[in-house]
Amino acid sequence: MNNSLRNEYLKAMGVQQWVARDAVAALDSRAWTELEKQVSGCTLCGLQESRTRTVFGVGNHDADWLVIGEAPGADEDRQGEPFVGRAGQLLTEMLFAIGLQRDDVFICNILKCRPPGNRNPSTEEVSHCHPYLQRQIELIRPRLILAVGGVAANSLLDMNEKVGSLRGKVHNYGVQEIPLVVTYHPAYLLRSPQEKRKAWDDLQFARSVCANGNAG
Numbered sequence: 001m002n003n004s005l006r007n008e009y010l011k012a013m014g015v016q017q018w019v020a021r022d023a024v025a026a027l028d029s030r031a032w033t034e035l036e037k038q039v040s041g042c043t044l045c046g047l048q049e050s051r052t053r054t055v056f057g058v059g060n061h062d063a064d065w066l067v068i069g070e071a072p073g074a075d076e077d078r079q080g081e082p083f084v085g086r087a088g089q090l091l092t093e094m095l096f097a098i099g100l101q102r103d104d105v106f107i108c109n110i111l112k113c114r115p116p117g118n119r120n121p122s123t124e125e126v127s128h129c130h131p132y133l134q135r136q137i138e139l140i141r142p143r144l145i146l147a148v149g150g151v152a153a154n155s156l157l158d159m160n161e162k163v164g165s166l167r168g169k170v171h172n173y174g175v176q177e178i179p180l181v182v183t184y185h186p187a188y189l190l191r192s193p194q195e196k197r198k199a200w201d202d203l204q205f206a207r208s209v210c211a212n213g214n215a216g
């Protein structure tokens with residue numbers, strides 16, 4: 001029996017179908033709480049010693065867009081929220097320019113803890129943190145991943161390329177083949193404002209990919 005016929009029968013029988021949806025939402029909510037607890041108590045790598053707070057991620061658990069950056073900086077480490085410093089403000093403005101509020105998307109990083117001095121994440125740190133990100137992706141089931149900057153893009157795609165050669169195309173992430181679009185890191189755009197035009201093109205491209213599926 002197909003789903004819509006089944007639903008018709010259930011409706012005719014007076015069975016409240018929101019029960020199943022609510023049960024899934026309750027399970028998801030428990031899974032989020034559990035995951036957040038795991039991250040905040042994580043001791044898998046040395047970053048636990050230098051961090052002030054873990055930076056789990058913020059936003060809409062049912063977001064179409066998942067925005068993934070590199071790692072928390074000093075402001076994020078202090079506040080426990082990703083992309084809240086100067087680069088974060090620029091990211092927020094960039095999203096706003098294409099009609100998205102921070103609350104519409106989910107924002108997180110490859111690493112949940114700040115590498116001292118904002119150095120690049122090590123391979124070991126990335127691999128310890130990856131299961132947390134993977135679980136976030138499974139729970140959100142985004143329609144689009146926006147990888148912000150070379151570290152995020154290369155780590156998600158398991159590549160070693162410049163952002164310039166990764167942007168402008170649709171990549172696929174993981175077995176779910178989630179469409180993934182790459183753009184410049186806002187910290188780079190603060191240093192190289194002449195590249196902002198390209199980032200604007202990337203976000204418009206991402207918006208069309210999200211609207212049309214993989215076609216772009």
Ligand code: URA
Binds near residue numbers: 071076088109187
């Ligand atoms: N840069 C990142 O990649 N992530 C943040 O959360 C802040 C700055």
